[in-house]
Amino acid sequence: MTVLLESEWIFSVITERELQSKHNIKPEEIAIVKEVLLACKKVIHVDAINEITIQLKRKYRIKLPDALIAASAIMLNIPLITFDKGFSKIYELDLILFEP
Numbered sequence: 001m002t003v004l005l006e007s008e009w010i011f012s013v014i015t016e017r018e019l020q021s022k023h024n025i026k027p028e029e030i031a032i033v034k035e036v037l038l039a040c041k042k043v044i045h046v047d048a049i050n051e052i053t054i055q056l057k058r059k060y061r062i063k064l065p066d067a068l069i070a071a072s073a074i075m076l077n078i079p080l081i082t083f084d085k086g087f088s089k090i091y092e093l094d095l096i097l098f099e100p
Contacts, residue, residue: 009040012072014065016042043072060090 019033043049045068052071057064070090073080079094080087087095 010043010072010076010078011037011040012043012069013045014068018065043076045072046075049075056090056092062086062090 016037019037020030045053049068049071052074053064053067056062056070056074057067060067062070066084066086070080070087070093073094074092077094079096081096081098083098083100085097087093088097
């Protein structure tokens with residue numbers, strides 16, 4: 001776990017939108033999300049990520065936001081850390097799945 005905490009954290013712009021648009025999120029929770037994200041690097045969706053997104057969406061029939069997040073991790077060759085079990089069906093991912 002220490003290695004994860006000492007690593008550079010990268011997030012998709014989609015992840016940023018999803019975290020801040022949760023139903024009933026409180027203003028203080030939004031402030032915390034913004035503060036945490038300031039310490040991380042945001043991925044810009046370049047054409048290569050968009051192409052992988054299209055392929056993943058077709059192959060796995062997943063939602064566009066999930067396809068963009070997965071494609072970003074695949075393109076950057078970094079693990080995707082999530083609580084969302086839906087990503088486990090994407091075999092191209094280096095997935096770190098946390099259980100709540």
